[in-house]
Amino acid sequence: MKRCRNGEVWDFESEMPEGDRGVILGLDGGTASTVCICMAAGMPAPSGLLPEPFPVLARAIAGCSNHNSVGETAARETIERVMAQALLKARATRSIVQAVCLAVSGVNHPSDQERIRDWLRGIFPSHVKLFVENDAVAALASGTMGKLHGCVLIAGTGTIASAYTEDGREARAAGAGPVLGDWGSGYGIAAQALTAIVRAHDGRGPQTMLTFNILRELRLSSPDELIGWTYSDTSWARIAELVPVVVSSAEAGDEVANRILRGSVLELAESVMAVVKRLGLCGGDGKGTFPLVMVGGVLQPNKRWDIGKEVVGCVSKVYPGVQPIRPKQVEPAVGAALLAWNCFVREFAGELAY
Amino acid sequence: MKRCRNGEVWDFESEMPEGDRGVILGLDGGTASTVCICMAAGMPAPSGLLPEPFPVLARAIAGCSNHNSVGETAARETIERVMAQALLKARATRSIVQAVCLAVSGVNHPSDQERIRDWLRGIFPSHVKLFVENDAVAALASGTMGKLHGCVLIAGTGTIASAYTEDGREARAAGAGPVLGDWGSGYGIAAQALTAIVRAHDGRGPQTMLTFNILRELRLSSPDELIGWTYSDTSWARIAELVPVVVSSAEAGDEVANRILRGSVLELAESVMAVVKRLGLCGGDGKGTFPLVMVGGVLQPNKRWDIGKEVVGCVSKVYPGVQPIRPKQVEPAVGAALLAWNCFVREFAGELAY
DSSP states (O other): OOOOTTGGGGGGGGGSOOOOSOEEEEEEEOSSOEEEEEEEOOOOOTTSOOOSSOOEEEEEEESOOOHHHHOHHHHHHHHHHHHHHHHHHTTOOGGGEEEEEEEETTOOSHHHHHHHHHHHHTTSOTTSEEEEEOHHHHHHHHHHTTOOOEEEEEESSSEEEEEEOTTSOEEEEEOSOGGGTOTTSHHHHHHHHHHHHHHHHHTSSOOOHHHHHHHHHHTOSSTHHHHHHHHTOOOHHHHHTTHHHHHHHHHTTOHHHHHHHHHHHHHHHHHHHHHHHHHTTTOTTSOOOEEEEEESGGGOSOSSSOHHHHHHHHHHHHOTTEEEEOOSSOOHHHHHHHHHHHHHHHHHHHHHHO | OOOOTTGGGGGGGGGSOOOOSOEEEEEEEOSSOEEEEEEEOOOOOTTSOOOSSOOEEEEEEESOOOHHHHOHHHHHHHHHHHHHHHHHHTTOOGGGEEEEEEEETTOOSHHHHHHHHHHHHTTSOTTOEEEEEOHHHHHHHHHHTTOOOEEEEEESSSEEEEEEOTTSOEEEEEOSOGGGTOTTSHHHHHHHHHHHHHHHHHTSSOOOHHHHHHHHHHTOSSTHHHHHHHHTOOOHHHHHTTHHHHHHHHHTTOHHHHHHHHHHHHHHHHHHHHHHHHHTTTOTTSOOOEEEEEESGGGOSOSSSOHHHHHHHHHHHHOTTEEEEOOSSOOHHHHHHHHHHHHHHHHHHHHHHO
């Protein structure tokens, strides 16, 4: 076990009692934050089902771990520290870790997985099972109790649809960011609303309540000031924060806001249908069932104008077997841990059978 | 006359002979470059027409002078240096300057004009007439021989439509940048083309020649690599450079590329019509004539798919009095000088009459 650059991270281990029960680490790493949970490894019930409630021993949180965003060194330091913190809180050490699942945004290629796995190998004892995935995988697993099968749609600041088959095939759609047309994302919805304000002001588009509602939200006195506000900060999340104003304007009957939201529903539904079709998730007759896990602020069901529900309505017209899941209790980091637990148990069962 | 921070800029003046003929400075300042020309002030012909060819004595060029882009200090330094260089090349000094017209992008508000005029006042003798305008004004003047009346449509990396009446009213549309929906701009056209590639690759949109043609242009081997390419550099101009590939794909019959260009024509025509309508440029019956000056790479007439021509066709259906002008010989900096010349002559004539 390497102690790495920030060796003091693991100093706490020397003061920990020798543990006897195994643990699993699940990590969900995004551009906004990184969450690591430590779960008791336990043994599967005779039914093969997971113990409920999930035996989460500790939870730690840190900043961004997307290597595309903050660079490889900073991303690794964040991941290592948050894992150590979760173990410390659980009063556990690396020696009793059975499996680790890192689900990190920015992991898009087998070479990313391999590089991160090699680095993890230097941190944990050699018996530890290591899984490295994109963060969409953790989101899916959080809705399927750790089973890597089905479709996941994420729509927060950005959006991506991913689908997985049980035999390991994978497909993705969207996730290309604002320049490349992720119009169903929170950023996309809000940017269209800002555009509608400029058009109404220019006389190129219909008047809309969005003008009053968004200017009030931003404390600006005129649409002319929107240009300065928009380009004063390049953060995508800052634009996406305006989505609730678009939703409330649509709920109040504004036609422009309604059209933007209907457009985003189509965009999101098309992303889902594209990956379902490519993997044949719905079976030969197009009527097979498949889970659709939906996560992210845009898909939260806390509004009358329920974007997620509309997306499901749209998808079900083509694929009636869609089974929507909006995970409430299970966060993605737990999903990652469940995924590791599932794989670990399967391998363990395989060894017993052998 | 202040010598300003970079006082050595004007050191050359002490070695210049005392001039007897007046000169005018015209400056066109954009985000890409700044051009200053020095023109002999002369006297109007008895006809009131400008002398031809225009008596341009010198031309100097420098970098960006948009204060929003490089900051106020750097913008001022650039403007001062390029004016000094033009005078030096013309073997003239500030004492014989009669009028200065700065037409600079980023000048959007009377307060911008006032601030820059105050600063210019410290550089030039008190008798010099000073005009500070947005760069759209120089573009218009380059097509109208210095007359500030009519509509100008700029479509390069960005796009803006501006209109002016002889009694000093003004209207603008678009010019809000890529986040706020300038889809008719070079950036907008190219971003839509990149999006079409991603959609075709995802299975969310029709196949298109743009995939092959743009990947070849960028020397990329797969659409997956477009995401990395797009976000590796935030320059809008870099994206806009792909417009010729979109145009050639459309000329080769690609339907997706054709749809994008037709959309950009509508966008640009709508911007023009919005400002013409707001100012009533076309008279009470909507049939009055008005000049439409078109500048910028997107509107160049060097292709079979002639975006500028299509825009005019679109506008003329609603406003048959549109008179398109694509300035060939007169560059915007000369337009700025002509504008100053016109105003200067008018004031001079007014003084004589008085």
